[in-house]
Amino acid sequence: MATKLPHKDVVIIGLGWTGSILAYELTGAGLDVVAIERGPWRDTATDFPPATAPDELRYGVHLDLFQRPAQSTVTLRNKTSQTALPVRQFISFLPGNGVGGAGVHWNGMTYRFSESDYQVKSHVTQRYGKSAIPDDMTLQDYPMTYAELEPHFDKFEKLLGIGGKAGNLRGTIQKGGDPFEGPRTNEYPNPPDKQPLGPTLFAKAAETLGYHPFPVPSANMSQSYTNPLGVTLGQCSFCGFCERFGCGNYAKSSPQTCVLPALMPRKNFEARTLCNVTRINLDSTGKKATGVTYVDQHGAEFTQPADLVLVCSFSFNAVHMLLVSGIGKPYDPTTGKGVVGRNYAYQCTSGVLVKLDNTLLNPFISSGVGGMALNDFNGDNFDHSGLGFIGGAVLQATQTGGRPITQINSFGDDPKWGAGWKKSVKENYQTIYALGTQGSVYPYKDSYLDLDPTYKDPYGVPLLRMTFDWHPNELKMSAFVTEKLADVGKAMGASRLAASSRKAPYSVTAYQTTHNTGGAVTGDNPHTSVVNKFGQSWDVHNVFVYGAALFPQNSGMNPTGTVGALTYFSVDAIKSQYLKNPGPLVPV
Amino acid sequence: MVGHILSRRHLLSSAALIAALYSSSASAAAISGQLPWQPDTNAMPPQVKPGTWAYFTPDEAAAVEALADRLIPADELSPGGKDVGVAAYIDAQLAGDFGKDTGLYMQPPFADGLPGQGFQSALTPAARYRKSIAALNDYCRKAYLGKVFADIPAADQDQIISKMEAGTLSLGGPNSKAFFQLVWQNTKEGFFADPIYGGNRGMAGWKMIGFPGARYDYRDWVEKHNQPYPLPPVGMADHPDWKSHV
Ligand SMILES: Cc1cc2nc3c(=O)[nH]c(=O)nc-3n(C[C@H](O)[C@H](O)[C@H](O)COP(=O)(O)OP(=O)(O)OC[C@H]3O[C@@H](n4cnc5c(N)ncnc54)[C@H](O)[C@@H]3O)c2cc1C
Ligand code: SF4
Numbered sequence: 001m002a003t004k005l006p007h008k009d010v011v012i013i014g015l016g017w018t019g020s021i022l023a024y025e026l027t028g029a030g031l032d033v034v035a036i037e038r039g040p041w042r043d044t045a046t047d048f049p050p051a052t053a054p055d056e057l058r059y060g061v062h063l064d065l066f067q068r069p070a071q072s073t074v075t076l077r078n079k080t081s082q083t084a085l086p087v088r089q090f091i092s093f094l095p096g097n098g099v100g101g102a103g104v105h106w107n108g109m110t111y112r113f114s115e116s117d118y119q120v121k122s123h124v125t126q127r128y129g130k131s132a133i134p135d136d137m138t139l140q141d142y143p144m145t146y147a148e149l150e151p152h153f154d155k156f157e158k159l160l161g162i163g164g165k166a167g168n169l170r171g172t173i174q175k176g177g178d179p180f181e182g183p184r185t186n187e188y189p190n191p192p193d194k195q196p197l198g199p200t201l202f203a204k205a206a207e208t209l210g211y212h213p214f215p216v217p218s219a220n221m222s223q224s225y226t227n228p229l230g231v232t233l234g235q236c237s238f239c240g241f242c243e244r245f246g247c248g249n250y251a252k253s254s255p256q257t258c259v260l261p262a263l264m265p266r267k268n269f270e271a272r273t274l275c276n277v278t279r280i281n282l283d284s285t286g287k288k289a290t291g292v293t294y295v296d297q298h299g300a301e302f303t304q305p306a307d308l309v310l311v312c313s314f315s316f317n318a319v320h321m322l323l324v325s326g327i328g329k330p331y332d333p334t335t336g337k338g339v340v341g342r343n344y345a346y347q348c349t350s351g352v353l354v355k356l357d358n359t360l361l362n363p364f365i366s367s368g369v370g371g372m373a374l375n376d377f378n379g380d381n382f383d384h385s386g387l388g389f390i391g392g393a394v395l396q397a398t399q400t401g402g403r404p405i406t407q408i409n410s411f412g413d414d415p416k417w418g419a420g421w422k423k424s425v426k427e428n429y430q431t432i433y434a435l436g437t438q439g440s441v442y443p444y445k446d447s448y449l450d451l452d453p454t455y456k457d458p459y460g461v462p463l464l465r466m467t468f469d470w471h472p473n474e475l476k477m478s479a480f481v482t483e484k485l486a487d488v489g490k491a492m493g494a495s496r497l498a499a500s501s502r503k504a505p506y507s508v509t510a511y512q513t514t515h516n517t518g519g520a521v522t523g524d525n526p527h528t529s530v531v532n533k534f535g536q537s538w539d540v541h542n543v544f545v546y547g548a549a550l551f552p553q554n555s556g557m558n559p560t561g562t563v564g565a566l567t568y569f570s571v572d573a574i575k576s577q578y579l580k581n582p583g584p585l586v587p588v
Numbered sequence: 589m590v591g592h593i594l595s596r597r598h599l600l601s602s603a604a605l606i607a608a609l610y611s612s613s614a615s616a617a618a619i620s621g622q623l624p625w626q627p628d629t630n631a632m633p634p635q636v637k638p639g640t641w642a643y644f645t646p647d648e649a650a651a652v653e654a655l656a657d658r659l660i661p662a663d664e665l666s667p668g669g670k671d672v673g674v675a676a677y678i679d680a681q682l683a684g685d686f687g688k689d690t691g692l693y694m695q696p697p698f699a700d701g702l703p704g705q706g707f708q709s710a711l712t713p714a715a716r717y718r719k720s721i722a723a724l725n726d727y728c729r730k731a732y733l734g735k736v737f738a739d740i741p742a743a744d745q746d747q748i749i750s751k752m753e754a755g756t757l758s759l760g761g762p763n764s765k766a767f768f769q770l771v772w773q774n775t776k777e778g779f780f781a782d783p784i785y786g787g788n789r790g791m792a793g794w795k796m797i798g799f800p801g802a803r804y805d806y807r808d809w810v811e812k813h814n815q816p817y818p819l820p821p822v823g824m825a826d827h828p829d830w831k832s833h834v
């Protein structure tokens with residue numbers, strides 16, 4: 001039998017970005033908090049010091065810091081008529097593992113979605129009519145507005161020390177920032193960083209076309225910075241080993257560099273590492289959680305009783321936890337009923353390669369974010385009338401490294417091996433620049449998550465099954481924005497150019513993003529959402545869910561800014577309302 | 589499936605599997621009241637030294653050296669794949685976690701699936717090398733009067749590699765295209781990974797393209813657009829200034 005442990009006020013499943021913020025806030029409110037993390041402890045000095053961090057093979061190719069598929073993976077199929085097979089090796093998306101979660105090895109592009117993205121269904125209907133939304137698209141509004149989230153974005157950006165340039169300060173458009181952003185109360189806490197050659201050329205070209213380039217908001221420190229928790233980060237050295245790697249310079253915002261040094265000394269916090277939570281336990285009514293069950297690395301099973309269970313185990317892992325624990329009604333695509341697993345979405349990326357003769361791009365001089373972007377074709381920042389799609393993408397010129405095994409670009413007809421390959425690789429290394437788009441993905445009746453009938457993890461728990469494919473709306477969007485990006489590439493003076501927009505079917509064989517969203521959607525209607533606006537389960541009031549699983553659909557940008565804002569929005573309500581009077585924060 | 593209950597029996601049988609998921613040095617810990625700090629928790633990977641083969645038989649090693657030398661031939665840009673240690677690199681990898689698919693999801697049932705569902709082979713990379721090289725040498729013995737791949741002329745080796753790349757070479761069991769992709773990926777790794785892993789000797793791969801390796805700090809050069817970076821490459825355990833220049 002499982003060993004029953006002494007009671008805690010709060011148990012947090014997963015100690016990544018959301019888990020560490022919540023632990024800090026709730027220990028600060030005097031609660032006794034334990035975080036249970038399936039991966040190991042990780043810290044800068046011991047796990048990714050500059051001596052061993054710049055190892056492309058270990059971290060970039062063999063993915064040393066990531067979740068091992070053997071620990072847990074998902075199965076994938078494009079359509080319900082197919083048989084899902086396990087993702088045996090992670091490539092398309094790379095979930096984190098260990099203290100810090102994916103916050104250890106992310107890039108750090110920290111955006112806010114467009115103001116209208118949070119009310120996208122109402123907005124699109126109002127501007128283009130109901131018919132603009134395809135029948136099978138289950139688009140829906142967030143249950144709160146951008147204005148309600150704004151102070152929480154501000155708090156998250158200060159915690160991380162984001163560097164950037166405001167484009168809209170309290171309604172006044174600012175030169176050099178993103179004029180399409182929603183009004184911000186404050187400037188970014190840090191200035192934007194220096195720019196390497198590629199993004200500089202992109203920004204110049206974009207301006208000649210009348211677009212509005214701005215520095216990508218960055219979690220790579222442009223200068224040393226002390227955050228409101230009193231933790232100091234160092235300056236980014238453009239080391240070129242950022243995403244997939246830990247930062248040896250204390251320069252990338254992560255739970256390690258922003259939260260843990262302030263959290264760990266607290267006596268009312270405990271982190272339990274190498275312990276995998278297998279389920280949330282419910283009492284006999286099924287309406288209240290009693291705590292969690294977990295298995296340590298030796299296979300010993302424990303139950304941890306707690307008053308409050310916070311699911312912080314990353315997007316689709318959180319959905320998996322709800323499904324195996326029987327919390328909320330699983331979504332059924334044939335009836336459209338049920339909610340858990342509904343509205344799974346992703347990021348629709350595409351790219352343009354430009355050849356810039358006689359340049360030295362020095363691609364190895366790069367941070368995880370360093371670059372310029374434009375939102376002229378994102379969200380509803382442009383008129384979609386007659387285009388046949390809704391949504392859009394951020395167009396980006398970032399340069400995240402010149403790591404030779406994985407980051408050398410080439411055109412399709414360049415020699416693939418032998419002497420010809422050597423010659424072209426040497427030339428391409430300094431002259432081919434890769435531009436990219438990150439497009440929105442709207443939700444559909446047939447894109448969802450449920451439990452796989454065949455494959456199980458080492459604990460005997462069914463794997464999560466992902467049923468997902470690209471739909472015409474996203475493919476048209478991708479074709480459109482990729483063409484716009486190619487225009488900028490041409491204006492950069494490209495002597496050769498290759499544009500590749502997203503094509504169906506969805507495949508897990510190439511890295512796209514770890515921006516998996518939905519499945520435990522936030523909303524104000526229990527029939528179309530799993531949790532209320534505060535992330536609280538409609539069915540089990542002492543379970544709260546965090547992360548991108550909450551997104552009703554995905555916008556055309558990286559998710560973590562919104563993940564952070566939703567986390568602060570929720571914990572404010574827990575502290576100010578729930579703790580005084582535990583129960584549903586929104587009447588059902 | 590909802591409310592799935594773990595049986596004790598299942599736990600016992602899977603305990604070894606679960607333990608194998610974690611590195612041997614790390615152990616479950618309850619951490620409170622402090623930041624834990626243990627020196628050397630993340631050691632430098634061991635230096636792979638040329639000499640004896642850890643996984644390959646001498647015949648297999650000869651075949652991989654020959655493949656690597658055609659995929660990356662010696663010319664004025666760099667020494668060839670054989671001399672930069674690609675085979676030594678691949679050998680060490682196949683003897684280690686990579687060769688055993690450690691960490692990947694290897695539970696049955698295995699099915700071919702659709703291309704977009706990704707890798708679905710029950711065979712580990714180490715086994716795939718063993719089977720495919722044997723099949724490649726069998727093919728060559730038949731086509732080239734008893735000679736193995738390593739002993740046939742370079743032009744013929746190139747032709748065979750092209751056919752493998754296109755998937756038109758029939759090797760009996762093993763899929764020649766999949767084997768080409770595996771060898772080419774590993775060859776690039778052996779050319780470009782840090783020299784500590786046994787390949788990229790003399791940082792030949794990095795020098796060819798002008799990658800400075802593990803320098804880790806370019807603050808002074810970010811805005812020096814279009815200017816060649818002046819310093820030679822460094823590895824994690826290898827620095828040009830630490831060697832005599834005779
Ligand atoms: C390579 C890469 C680049 C990225 N770049 C960006 C970017 O530029 N901008 C951006 O906005 N976002 C980016 N992201 C995404 C970003 O990292 C995530 O959005 C963010 O970390 C999510 O926070 P989280 O708390 O939800 O999950 P995480 O930070 O991943 O934390 C989840 C934790 O839960 C643990 N866990 C999971 N299951 C269990 C279980 N059953 N029991 C115990 N513990 C468990 C995991 O081990 C992990 O530590 C990137 C991600 C990756 C992988
Ligand atoms: S690019 Fe900057 S922030 Fe990223 S790992 Fe390197 S030094 Fe750290």
